[in-house]
Amino acid sequence: MPPEDDAGRVHCRLDELLERRGITLTRLSEMVGVSVVNLSVLKNDRARAIRFSTLTAICDALDCSVGELLQVRPG
Template sequence: MAPAAETDLSRVHCRLDELLAARGMTLTRLSELVGVSLVNLSVLKNDRAKAIRFSTLTAICEALGCEIGELLVLAPGPVSEAP
């Protein structure tokens, strides 16, 4: 069984694909604008990222003209009971 912290992280969904499509922007162009490698943005886009720097998050949101809550959402999951 995965630790609780790891399970919670797996529920974080990045909506980067949707936001890029809505703005007619490519991942390559976003990479150029924010100074983050295409590989790292791809990891984020495919929900494989374990962490993101606040500076990167800020740069992506500024480039896309969005709020953090539009980019990262918590996917539905099992309801855990409080201890």
């Protein structure tokens, strides 16, 4: 099992992607069917895991790739 601390190295660029596309978190929540609370957790890098279904829905809604949404910071 990988170390738990490594989860904190994943940075979510949801904020930048939303701003660039002029979409609010509430609107994205309606589009992907994920609660605003959970999207906020993801946006603020407090998420420790993400479902493939959530990832796919966000990438579809924002028309981006997984690499554009998530970045792994150097350890």
